[in-house]
Amino acid sequence: MTLNLLLFLALAVIAIASAAGLIMSRNTVYSALFLIINFLTVAVFYLVMGAPFIALAQITVYAGAIMVLFLFVIMMLGAEKPNEIERMKWQRPLAIVLSGAILLEGVYALITRVAVNVTTSPATEALSDPKTLGISLYTKYSLPFEITSVILLVAAIGAVILTNKSRKEAGK
Amino acid sequence: MIPIAYPLSLAAILFIIGIIGFLLRKNAIVIFMCLELMFNAANLVFITFSNYYQLIDGQVFVVFVMTVAAAEVAVGLALMVAIFRTKHSIDIDQMNSLKG
Numbered sequence: 001m002t003l004n005l006l007l008f009l010a011l012a013v014i015a016i017a018s019a020a021g022l023i024m025s026r027n028t029v030y031s032a033l034f035l036i037i038n039f040l041t042v043a044v045f046y047l048v049m050g051a052p053f054i055a056l057a058q059i060t061v062y063a064g065a066i067m068v069l070f071l072f073v074i075m076m077l078g079a080e081k082p083n084e085i086e087r088m089k090w091q092r093p094l095a096i097v098l099s100g101a102i103l104l105e106g107v108y109a110l111i112t113r114v115a116v117n118v119t120t121s122p123a124t125e126a127l128s129d130p131k132t133l134g135i136s137l138y139t140k141y142s143l144p145f146e147i148t149s150v151i152l153l154v155a156a157i158g159a160v161i162l163t164n165k166s167r168k169e170a171g172k
Numbered sequence: 173m174i175p176i177a178y179p180l181s182l183a184a185i186l187f188i189i190g191i192i193g194f195l196l197r198k199n200a201i202v203i204f205m206c207l208e209l210m211f212n213a214a215n216l217v218f219i220t221f222s223n224y225y226q227l228i229d230g231q232v233f234v235v236f237v238m239t240v241a242a243a244e245v246a247v248g249l250a251l252m253v254a255i256f257r258t259k260h261s262i263d264i265d266q267m268n269s270l271k272g
Contacts, residue, residue, distance in 0.1 A: 012182045016182070020189060022193065022206070023193030023196065023202070028199060028201055028202060039212065042186075045219070049219050054219060054231050054234050058238070062208070062238070066241070066242060069245055073253060076253065091195075096192065099195065103184065103185065103188040107184045111181065119175050120174055120175075121223055127222070136228045136229065141232050152243055159247055162247070163254060
């Protein structure tokens, strides 16, 4: 009981700290590494809430594939540091005030949806089995599942065309 | 187990940190990473409610969100590389013309 709570609080602190590090770090490579830490802690939350397949998919797809792509592009573009001097001074405080307002609203809306004393359930066989997920994906959600394949195809072709065209223009 | 409000508040806080980074940073790659952070927070809410209602559908949606996020990152980073080749900068303030 309390052990779960301690685990959650410790990991929540790490998650928030790494997210803050992501947006405050001047070096883009550090930002990417902070984001990987964040993904790993969130994967542990998935594991605690009985979604082991999603947790491992999070680690392989997000922390693995997507972040490698990010790091690859950061290295390719030379980890450039644009000067962060604001041309409009009022932008930064206004952004912080507005996002603080959204934070309060978001937390309030999410918490009041459910009763305060409701807790998460321990992992059950029906929910944490990848087989259940697979059956649901291939029967009830088969059409969206097929559509994602089209999205991936479009993304692959789009990425190739975008980089190909710019190479041709650079060669002119 | 943990009260359900805790992961929900954590997701909200992570989402807002993503928004703050999105609004404040000028490096386009960092802005992309903040987008990923917001996707992640949304996924956390999906998993929490999947656990709360004991329904698998939340996890199915997380699979879809991950797929779309992967596609989005592939296209977005290709765009970033294309912009860098013409403008020699990924500063978001430099991207103020439609025609490269």
